Amino acid sequence: MTDHAIRVSSHRGDSKVSPIYDPRVRSIFFQILTAVIVVLAVWSISNNVATNLARANIASGYGFLSGRSGFDIGFAMISYSSDSTYGRAILVGLLNTLLIAVTGIITATIIGFIIGIGRLSKNWLIAKLCTVYVEVFRNIPPLLVIFFWYSGVLSSLPQVRDSLELPLGMFLNNRGLAFPKPVWGETAWVIPIALLIGIVASVVVASWAKRRQMRTGEQFHTIWVSIGLIVGIPVLAFLAAGAPLTFDFPVAGRFNLSGGSVIAPEFVALYLALSFYTASFIAEIIRAGIRGVAKGQSEAAFALGLQPSTTTRLVVVPQAMRIIIPPLTSQYLNLTKNSSLGVAIGFPELVSTGGTTMNQTGQAVEIISIWLIVYLTISIATSLFMNWFNARMALVER
Amino acid sequence: MKKTLLSTAIGAAVFGIASAASAGTLEDVKAKGFIQCGVNTGLAGFAQPDASGNWKGFDVDYCRAVAAAVFGDPDKVKYTPTTAQSRFTALQSGEVDLLARNTTWSIGRDTALGFNFRYVNYYDGQGFMVPKSLNVKSALELSGAAVCVQSGTTTELNLADYFRANNLEYKPVVFEKLEEVNAAYQAGRCDVYTTDQSGLYSIRLAVSNPDDHVVLPEIISKEPLAPAVRQGDDKWFDIVTWTGYALVQAEEMGITQANVDEIKGSSTNPDVRRFLGVEQDTKVGTDLGLTNDWAYNIIKGVGNYGEVFERNIGADTPLKIQRGLNALWTKGGLQYAPPIR
Numbered sequence: 001m002t003d004h005a006i007r008v009s010s011h012r013g014d015s016k017v018s019p020i021y022d023p024r025v026r027s028i029f030f031q032i033l034t035a036v037i038v039v040l041a042v043w044s045i046s047n048n049v050a051t052n053l054a055r056a057n058i059a060s061g062y063g064f065l066s067g068r069s070g071f072d073i074g075f076a077m078i079s080y081s082s083d084s085t086y087g088r089a090i091l092v093g094l095l096n097t098l099l100i101a102v103t104g105i106i107t108a109t110i111i112g113f114i115i116g117i118g119r120l121s122k123n124w125l126i127a128k129l130c131t132v133y134v135e136v137f138r139n140i141p142p143l144l145v146i147f148f149w150y151s152g153v154l155s156s157l158p159q160v161r162d163s164l165e166l167p168l169g170m171f172l173n174n175r176g177l178a179f180p181k182p183v184w185g186e187t188a189w190v191i192p193i194a195l196l197i198g199i200v201a202s203v204v205v206a207s208w209a210k211r212r213q214m215r216t217g218e219q220f221h222t223i224w225v226s227i228g229l230i231v232g233i234p235v236l237a238f239l240a241a242g243a244p245l246t247f248d249f250p251v252a253g254r255f256n257l258s259g260g261s262v263i264a265p266e267f268v269a270l271y272l273a274l275s276f277y278t279a280s281f282i283a284e285i286i287r288a289g290i291r292g293v294a295k296g297q298s299e300a301a302f303a304l305g306l307q308p309s310t311t312t313r314l315v316v317v318p319q320a321m322r323i324i325i326p327p328l329t330s331q332y333l334n335l336t337k338n339s340s341l342g343v344a345i346g347f348p349e350l351v352s353t354g355g356t357t358m359n360q361t362g363q364a365v366e367i368i369s370i371w372l373i374v375y376l377t378i379s380i381a382t383s384l385f386m387n388w389f390n391a392r393m394a395l396v397e398r
Numbered sequence: 399m400k401k402t403l404l405s406t407a408i409g410a411a412v413f414g415i416a417s418a419a420s421a422g423t424l425e426d427v428k429a430k431g432f433i434q435c436g437v438n439t440g441l442a443g444f445a446q447p448d449a450s451g452n453w454k455g456f457d458v459d460y461c462r463a464v465a466a467a468v469f470g471d472p473d474k475v476k477y478t479p480t481t482a483q484s485r486f487t488a489l490q491s492g493e494v495d496l497l498a499r500n501t502t503w504s505i506g507r508d509t510a511l512g513f514n515f516r517y518v519n520y521y522d523g524q525g526f527m528v529p530k531s532l533n534v535k536s537a538l539e540l541s542g543a544a545v546c547v548q549s550g551t552t553t554e555l556n557l558a559d560y561f562r563a564n565n566l567e568y569k570p571v572v573f574e575k576l577e578e579v580n581a582a583y584q585a586g587r588c589d590v591y592t593t594d595q596s597g598l599y600s601i602r603l604a605v606s607n608p609d610d611h612v613v614l615p616e617i618i619s620k621e622p623l624a625p626a627v628r629q630g631d632d633k634w635f636d637i638v639t640w641t642g643y644a645l646v647q648a649e650e651m652g653i654t655q656a657n658v659d660e661i662k663g664s665s666t667n668p669d670v671r672r673f674l675g676v677e678q679d680t681k682v683g684t685d686l687g688l689t690n691d692w693a694y695n696i697i698k699g700v701g702n703y704g705e706v707f708e709r710n711i712g713a714d715t716p717l718k719i720q721r722g723l724n725a726l727w728t729k730g731g732l733q734y735a736p737p738i739r
Contacts, residue, residue: 057629058490058512070555072570082558154585174586175544255532255543255589256569265587346573346582352549355574359483359550362511364490 064361073348086357093353101336107275112282137280145277150269150345169249178250181261185244194237202226266347278335289324321393329386423634432474435461436494439479442600443711453477456710460498466699467692483550502552503624514635515624517642521723523617525595537616541566546588556619599717643735644693648702655701
């Protein structure tokens with residue numbers, strides 16, 4: 001054994017290859033070199049930052065987060081005032097970013113599916129319209145799409161004193177959509193519990209129906225029963241609790257509408273812009289996914305006597321999903337990151353509230369590190385979830 | 399051998415970043431031959447490029463005055479437009495040598511942010527502007543209004559404090575860039591525009607019908623606008639500060655851009671002769687690190703404080719701002735220069 005090894009290495013020595021041309025030596029050398037450069041760069045940057053901060057007499061650290069912020073934020077999902085801390089201001093921004101990300105992802109996916117399938121339509125007009133949509137939105141920078149929607153909203157909607165009165169006590173003007181705010185009574189806690197019971201019951205029914213179909217082949221109207229359970233039980237609970245709901249209607253004040261809830265135009269503009277923009281990419285991914293399923297698959301399904309709708313649902317879509325999900329993940333991440341463009345139209349998301357904090361406290365390095373960590377965390381969490389989903393959808397080989 | 403060279407080069411590049419610490423700002427400025435001055439992105443009368451792209455304004459003239467003091471030539475300035483948010487990072491990082499951007503001097507900025515302020519070139523206070531059609535007479539009537547404000551300013555903080563102290567409600571509408579705030583106010587996204595009063599006069603010119611808007615009488619804060627430099631460079635700080643005092647001193651002595659040459663040749667007043675650097679053995683300029691005719695260069699380059707004021711924002715300009723607090727101390731204002739001797 002040892003003899004053999006020695007012979008091999010001596011054989012190499014015989015051919016007089018210098019260590020410079022030895023791939024193993026080379027790769028080790030370059031790996032060490034890279035590691036050294038990375039370590040030196042990190043060390044040098046942090047050292048430089050520390051020296052510069054000390055020279056400029058700037059206090060460092062994250063203690064400033066518990067200081068009183070002193071500024072107000074126009075759109076907050078948790079209670080916030082100028083007496084709250086800087087940390088809470090950043091949290092308000094983070095929640096607004098997440099709100100945009102979640103609502104945007106859902107809407108973009110729905111629009112994307114419709115447009116993507118529309119491009120495959122046999123109807124010439126629908127297919128061309130969808131193509132135009134994709135080409136327009138895919139080729140415009142997202143910031144311009146945001147400005148388009150924002151100035152569209154601001155300039156086309158009426159001034160606040162000429163608000164458009166909509167049914168159900170709603171008002172529409174260039175400061176947003178004001179609608180009656182539901183005020184729940186004391187006994188309202190039974191409703192979410194009833195909703196939970198409805199969901200659990202429909203899950204039980206669905207799994208029972210599936211088992212029965214596996215055993216006997218008989219189908220069951222699971223969807224209708226589930227809707228009945230999920231909607232019906234909370235409605236019954238609501239009535240049983242004595243309808244504990246009143247509304248706070250918006251009324252015209254001297255300057256603004258007071259009372260009610262308002263969806264701000266900044267939110268609407270950012271939400272619509274990111275949804276429409278990202279949907280154009282998602283549409284192409286959907287189209288590619290469906291096209292990627294071999295034609296023989298649906299032909300085989302037809303040969304077995306499956307209906308076209310059943311073929312799509314049970315044969316084409318599950319296989320298309322395997323192609324669709326990985327690129328879809330990137331689009332979800334893009335949408336989340338693009339939400340930072342909201343700063344341009346004054347939507348108080350993470351970059352906006354963080355930027356204000358940075359300017360009031362001067363803690364640039366700390367704030368930027370918070371931004372980086374937060375976006376990294378959101379993106380990695382999204383990726384992990386989509387990877388898990390992808391693994392579930394992947395081809396199970398037996 | 400090649401590899402050693404490569405690693406040395408990379409190592410040097412990496413360490414090069416670390417050792418790029420600067421000498422004094424004055425030496426750096428002299429070496430590169432111009433002053434990098436941080437100004438507003440566009441505030442009529444204070445800092446705005448004109449039709450041919452030359453920066454003009456009250457703050458711009460301050461940059462020019464410092465350049466005249468250092469180089470004897472007011473044109474040796476390059477301008478960096480900064481937003482309310484980017485201005486401090488630009489100064490901290492050394493991107494600009496001097497920040498002359500209607501920036502309020504406050505203790506927080508003087509200490510925690512690592513800046514130095516001393517000479518106040520404009521005494522201002524925060525005010526409110528509303529459309530006339532709203533029929534508002536006082537800021538105390540503004541409860542429930544939507545207020546447009548630029549983010550990251552002392553204005554934003556004063557606004558929150560004022561409405562809270564007076565138990566008024568409001569909806570902040572916040573943008574980073576001045577142009578965006580202007581556009582939102584004009585589109586009717588908010589009822590009220592708040593910033594420094596001088597800024598309101600300037601912005602009123604930018605909206606489509608200036609006469610339809612009125613600036614309310616209340617001033618809710620003290621906003622001493624002062625040029626800022628980085629802490630830890632006293633020599634540069636002295637030059638920037640005394641440039642301002644020289645402008646004020648010149649007005650007090652009645653020296654203008656037009657008559658400075660004549661006075662320099664003929665004056666027998668020792669104060670004036672020392673100021674203009676013609677007194678025998680004077681060391682005022684060289685002690686500053688400049689030449690003795692530094693003050694002459696400033697006045698020759700941009701004029702005195704009163705001239706700079708009247709040219710950019712005074713009664714004959716569209717802004718029509720009265721001197722008010724910014725009159726000389728001898729005329730009941732706050733502009734006062736310590737003795738130059």
